[in-house]
Amino acid sequence: MKQNQHQVRDKSGSCAIVMLIIDNDVWIANTGDSRAVMSSNQGATYTQISNDHKPSEDDEKQRILKAGG
Numbered sequence: 001m002k003q004n005q006h007q008v009r010d011k012s013g014s015c016a017i018v019m020l021i022i023d024n025d026v027w028i029a030n031t032g033d034s035r036a037v038m039s040s041n042q043g044a045t046y047t048q049i050s051n052d053h054k055p056s057e058d059d060e061k062q063r064i065l066k067a068g069g
Helices: 058-066
Strands: 017-023 026-033 037-040 045-048
Touching: none
Parallel strands: none
Antiparallel strands: 017 026, 037 045
16 A cells, blocks of 8 residues: 555444333344344343344345345
């Protein structure tokens, strides 16, 4: 790389977690590099309650490719 050239870094992306509680129903949505977990027992136990949306995951990669990406 020449001294005056700058390397461009890809800074694109997004992440979000949304939780909607109606009566006894809980709906969780996520996008990007974000994960929702539920903990109990003062954090001693936890459960992942959302799936990652990363291009390195097979399901997400197939979704991207099917959409033309």
